[in-house]
Amino acid sequence: MKLKAVLAGTKGWADAHAKAYQASERIELVGICGHSNTERLKALADRYGIAARTLDLETLLRETNPDIVDIVSSPDARLELVKTAVRFPSVKLINIEKPMALTPSEAYEIEALCKAHGKLALVNHQHKYLPAWHKAQQLLRAGAIGEIEFIRASTKVNIMEQGSHVIDMVMYFNDFSPIAWVMGQTGPYEGKDSSSIVAPDEAMASILFANGVRATVECGAFARSLQGETNPFYHIGVDAYGTEGHLKIALNQTLEVRNYITGEHTVEKSSWDEHHFDALLAYVNSIPEYLANPEGGHICDLAHAMLSFQVIMAIYHTAEYGGKVELPRRFEDGIVERFADKAAR
Incomplete structure (x- = not known):
């Protein structure tokens, strides 16, 4: 018997999610909830033949x-939707698009609500399911470049948008080793970024993991450019350097691995354009396994999502107060609200 899912949201990634559920053999989309736009809700529900449609999630x-x-x-509505979802006994798992929240208090409350009501939660970092990126992680784990010593990651879109993916991927490539400290800096919010999510236009950080x-x-805009890319959202790259070589991967270009000891050098395609839907479908199809064995964890589970969110908040904190921050730590909303206040002026 298929699991049943409902979708809360009708724009952005909602269409891709609905399409993935339609393609899944393990989960059936049985309802769609909109916020205020009835025409968009009707169009999406009609497109996928979903009879149950409403502007009220309850x-x-x-x-x-x-x-x-x-x-x-949109991120600013997610907490209220979680508050509604956790109250229903049938709901076993809540999936949340990234970023999971816009402020520390929202993230902490989402975490507390899910734990208090016994609900599993995932945050959709589907990049881990792109074939080249998954292969890169497997190669690093297998020692293809020896022991990892240093990772450089970048995106030309802001830290709360694509930066959340990049930070999550760095942690994934380093096998989610605990973080010793974070030290970061942010630029002002000027509204120049291509993302609609309010965040500083530029941010950078140095991170030390417990494994060294x-x-x-x-x-943001000042980050390195990947030659040949014209879409800011495609300027995503991660380079890992080890004791025996290096691995470099770009979102929509190539995966390169070079071993200095053996001389082996391979280059293969890395494609967001060709594989982003397959990655989303693989992510969706991973949900039943997680529900069947929650003790086994999930690479996008709430615990992992809170770790990467903590890194972002640590960057905001050190940008405001200086020094470096040891994790874990609780953060106050003021480190984020100053950007939202400026955006509202």
């Missing part, structure tokens, strides 16, 4: 009794 959950609530709304690996992260 009504939809009562009518459909789903196993999964998939929240693809160091990483630098650059987010």
Whole structure:
């Protein structure tokens, strides 16, 4: 029997999520909830033949009794949707698009709500399921470049948008080693970034992991450019340097691995354009396994998502107060709100 899912949100990635559920043999999309745009809700529901459609999530959950609530709304609405979803006994798992929250208090409350009500939660960092990126992680784990010593990662889109993916991927490539400290800096919010999510236009950080690996992260317009890319969202790259070689991967270009000892050098295609839907479908199809064995964890589970969110908040904190921050730590909303205040002027 298929698991049942409902979608909360009708724009952005909602269409891709609906398409993935339609292609899945393990999960059925049984309802869609919009926020205020009835025409967009009708168009999406009609496109995928979904009869249960409403602007009220509580009504939809009562009518459909789903196993999964998939929240693809704008980030500022996610906490309220989680508050509604956790109250329904049928709901076993809540999937949340990244970033999981815009402020520390929202993230902490989402975490607390899910734990208090016994709900599993995932944050959609589907880049881990892109074939070349998954292969890169497997090569690093197998020692293709020896022991990792240093990772450099960058995106030309802001830290709360694509930066959240980049930081999550750095942690994934380093096998989620605990973080010793973070030291970062941010530029002002000027609204020049291509993302609609309010965040500083530039941010950078140095990260020390407990296993000795160091990483630098650059987010925003000042970050390195990948030759040949014209879409800011495609300027995503991660380079890892080890005791025996290096691995370099770009989102929509190539995966390169060179071993200095053996002389082996391979270059293969890395394609977001060709594989982003397959990655999303693989992510969706991983949900039933996680529900069957939650003790086994998931590479996008709430615990992992909170770690990468903590890194972002540590960058904001050190940009405001200086020094470096040891993790874990609780952060206050003021480190983020100053950017939102400026955006509202």
